[in-house]
Amino acid sequence: MDLLKDIARSLERGDDEQVAALTRQAIEASVAPQRILNEGLIAGMNVVGEQFRLHEIFLPDVLLAARAMNAGMALLKPLLIGDAVPSLGTVVIGSVKGDMHDIGKNLVGTMLRGAGFEVIDLGNDVDPIEFVDVAVAKKARVIGLSALITTTMPVMRDVVDIVNERGLKEQIKVIVGGAPVSRNFAEQIGADDYGYDAANAVDRVKALMASA
Amino acid sequence: MRPSIRFLDDDLIQRIVREARDILRELGVEIHNRAVLDLLGDHGARIDTTRMRAWIGDDLVDRALESAPRSFKLYDVLGNETHDFSGDRVYFTPGSAAINILDGETGVIRKPTTQDYVRYARLVGELENLASQATAFIPADVPETISDSYRLFLSLLYCEKPVVTGAFTIEAFEIMRDLQLAVRGTREALEARPLTVFSCCPTSPIKWSDVTSQNLVDCARHGIPVEFISMPLSGFMAPVTLTGTLIQHTAETLSGVVICQLARPGAPMLYGGSPAVFDVRYETTPMGAVETMMVDCAYNEIGKFLGMPTQAYISLSDAKQLDAQAGLESSMGATLAALAGINNVSGPGMLDFESCQSLEKLVVDNEICGMTCRLIDGIVPREDFPALPLFQELLRDKHLLIADHTRKYWKQEIRYPGPVIDRANQARWLEEGGLTLQQRASREVQRRIRAARPSRLPEESRRDLIRLMEAEAVRRGMDRLPDREDPAQGG
Numbered sequence: 001m002d003l004l005k006d007i008a009r010s011l012e013r014g015d016d017e018q019v020a021a022l023t024r025q026a027i028e029a030s031v032a033p034q035r036i037l038n039e040g041l042i043a044g045m046n047v048v049g050e051q052f053r054l055h056e057i058f059l060p061d062v063l064l065a066a067r068a069m070n071a072g073m074a075l076l077k078p079l080l081i082g083d084a085v086p087s088l089g090t091v092v093i094g095s096v097k098g099d100m101h102d103i104g105k106n107l108v109g110t111m112l113r114g115a116g117f118e119v120i121d122l123g124n125d126v127d128p129i130e131f132v133d134v135a136v137a138k139k140a141r142v143i144g145l146s147a148l149i150t151t152t153m154p155v156m157r158d159v160v161d162i163v164n165e166r167g168l169k170e171q172i173k174v175i176v177g178g179a180p181v182s183r184n185f186a187e188q189i190g191a192d193d194y195g196y197d198a199a200n201a202v203d204r205v206k207a208l209m210a211s212a
Numbered sequence: 213m214r215p216s217i218r219f220l221d222d223d224l225i226q227r228i229v230r231e232a233r234d235i236l237r238e239l240g241v242e243i244h245n246r247a248v249l250d251l252l253g254d255h256g257a258r259i260d261t262t263r264m265r266a267w268i269g270d271d272l273v274d275r276a277l278e279s280a281p282r283s284f285k286l287y288d289v290l291g292n293e294t295h296d297f298s299g300d301r302v303y304f305t306p307g308s309a310a311i312n313i314l315d316g317e318t319g320v321i322r323k324p325t326t327q328d329y330v331r332y333a334r335l336v337g338e339l340e341n342l343a344s345q346a347t348a349f350i351p352a353d354v355p356e357t358i359s360d361s362y363r364l365f366l367s368l369l370y371c372e373k374p375v376v377t378g379a380f381t382i383e384a385f386e387i388m389r390d391l392q393l394a395v396r397g398t399r400e401a402l403e404a405r406p407l408t409v410f411s412c413c414p415t416s417p418i419k420w421s422d423v424t425s426q427n428l429v430d431c432a433r434h435g436i437p438v439e440f441i442s443m444p445l446s447g448f449m450a451p452v453t454l455t456g457t458l459i460q461h462t463a464e465t466l467s468g469v470v471i472c473q474l475a476r477p478g479a480p481m482l483y484g485g486s487p488a489v490f491d492v493r494y495e496t497t498p499m500g501a502v503e504t505m506m507v508d509c510a511y512n513e514i515g516k517f518l519g520m521p522t523q524a525y526i527s528l529s530d531a532k533q534l535d536a537q538a539g540l541e542s543s544m545g546a547t548l549a550a551l552a553g554i555n556n557v558s559g560p561g562m563l564d565f566e567s568c569q570s571l572e573k574l575v576v577d578n579e580i581c582g583m584t585c586r587l588i589d590g591i592v593p594r595e596d597f598p599a600l601p602l603f604q605e606l607l608r609d610k611h612l613l614i615a616d617h618t619r620k621y622w623k624q625e626i627r628y629p630g631p632v633i634d635r636a637n638q639a640r641w642l643e644e645g646g647l648t649l650q651q652r653a654s655r656e657v658q659r660r661i662r663a664a665r666p667s668r669l670p671e672e673s674r675r676d677l678i679r680l681m682e683a684e685a686v687r688r689g690m691d692r693l694p695d696r697e698d699p700a701q702g703g
Contacts, residue, residue, distance in 0.1 A: 055493065058492040058493050059492040059493075059495060060492055098423075100244060100415050100419065100421040100422075101415055103416070103445065103448065103449050107448075107495065125244075149380060150311060150350060150356050150359060150380065151356045151357070151359070151380045151381055153356065154356060179565075179567065180311045180567075197494070197495040197496075198495055199495070
């Protein structure tokens with residue numbers, strides 16, 4: 001259907017106003033919301049994801065496409081029933097206790113939302129216990145931890161330890177990232193995964209969700 | 213005439229500063245330290261302790277700029293003057309706080325050890341074009357809780373040069389101050405002859421953490437010089453335009469200047485930074501980008517316009533190896549920094565977005581620094597007028613190799629680099645092994661370390677340093693400090 005293709009193309013261009021207008025048009029034309037979602041919005045995001053993976057487009061293009069996706073979803077959500085609302089899962093993110101830096105964490109959060117995750121951003125300087133408490137309360141499958149200075153990295157281990165002590169290792173996965181963090185460090189502290197940049201973090205979170 | 217480069221005219225500088233003042237006055241700065249907020253509040257700033265915010269008016273900025281020192285000096289562990297941060301004097305120092313080291317033998321980036329640090333300290337003491345050392349990397353064989361003080365301890369123990377450093381926690385300031393007092397003897401002596409510069413970093417955009425703002429105040433009150441390291445990222449956490457980035461850098465740095473000068477009027481400071489553009493393709497912050505370097509040079513002009521000596525992270529590379537990229541990025545940065553007259557140039561030795569140090573790169577960068585120092589010495593007539601007698605001599609003798617004029621000026625006029633730089637013709641190069649830059653640098657590192665003279669730090673100071681650091685290590689849960697073999701002594 002041309003209208004759905006137009007939605008996808010507009011999303012690929014990052015044109016949120018056009019995506020909203022065309023989505024509204026499709027709804028008024030009695031196109032099934034599920035079709036608009038799958039053949040319009042998700043189809044467009046899939047193309048964006050592939051182009052990004054091939055380095056044909058870059059971070060700002062992805063963020064614009066995510067904004068366009070959200071513009072369409074805002075209209076579709078009330079019409080989609082229960083499980084049809086796409087969310088790849090809930091992720092709790094934050095910069096660990098003692099760390100005020102949130103640049104990387106903000107980028108990861110934005111990318112995760114664009115990819116379809118529900119993201120709860122606890123901000124910076126977050127207590128280890130808070131990560132786990134919120135993850136349990138919001139039924140999050142993944143906790144993402146960010147640190148930009150070496151002195152705050154040990155706090156990441158505290159979060160992993162709390163998850164283990166509460167017997168939550170199978171339900172909640174911990175992924176870590178940040179400039180001084182490495183895959184080696186992630187393994188040492190028993191984290192489940194490590195993301196070397198925001199795009200990689202999204203891929204790793206998808207893998208963690210799939211493994212749950 | 214000293215060669216120079218300029219990016220901003222005075223009118224643009226004034227417009228940038230005006231906008232920065234507007235930001236501080238209207239939007240304020242976020243400060244996660246109640247005592248620092250109160251300090252600003254006590255001096256008339258509007259503060260909101262719930263939102264952890266302070267609005268800094270023009271009066272406070274003006275007062276801070278009035279009391280800001282126009283220059284200051286640094287001294288080595290023996291008390292000799294090594295730096296006069298004023299005018300367009302340029303001094304190079306290694307990049308600081310790397311978390312990795314490029315292993316010279318394997319070419320692998322790995323975590324550094326105490327032994328690496330001792331080798332580094334010995335080496336940097338011998339590099340004639342690096343006026344100071346930095347706490348260049350973080351040894352991974354001690355706990356994070358002493359990683360900042362331990363670097364300073366090793367630097368003071370093994371190298372005479374003053375140290376560009378910084379604390380990672382509020383608590384570490386005390387031990388780092390005490391280590392300096394072990395060298396200088398008294399607080400008055402340390403204030404009179406500063407031994408270190410502490411990097412104090414606001415967080416972009418326009419924020420100070422609890423730790424960094426407290427470090428800033430503590431340093432100011434003890435007369436320990438600071439350098440502000442504002443790090444806006446163009447296009448991500450700062451405007452994409454270089455002018456917009458400069459506005460943010462100015463606002464962040466001025467907020468630090470105000471805090472510092474309120475804590476202690478006249479406290480020595482360097483107007484510094486480590487901004488970068490944001491590469492949207494790789495989510496990285498390239499220090500080797502020409503735009504990054506342009507912003508460095510430009511904010512240096514703003515700092516000088518405001519009457520302060522300056523600093524920048526420039527003359528470093530984002531490469532992961534000692535390769536052509538490492539050379540071209542570091543060279544361009546060092547050259548621009550020298551032409552711009554940045555007083556404290558941080559960067560030599562650094563790779564991989566300020567995360568990795570390399571001893572081999574350090575010896576190469578030492579040559580780059582030497583070249584740029586020669587560059588800014590410029591072209592100066594040296595008994596060249598009248599020229600006729602010299603040319604008569606040339607035509608008569610067919611050369612000037614041993615002319616009085618040549619013998620008097622050849623070392624001043626022409627710089628002769630060390631063995632790292634290959635100037636042999638191809639035949640000689642092949643005969644002498646056909647060594648690559650990496651190989652020559654590696655040999656030079658070993659040669660320099662073997663030949664390194666031991667530090668002349670008095671024995672009493674050495675003992676005090678060791679006693680202090682051992683006590684601190686025990687306080688932080690270690691049984692003992694890692695072994696320190698001195699490579700210059702054959703260890």
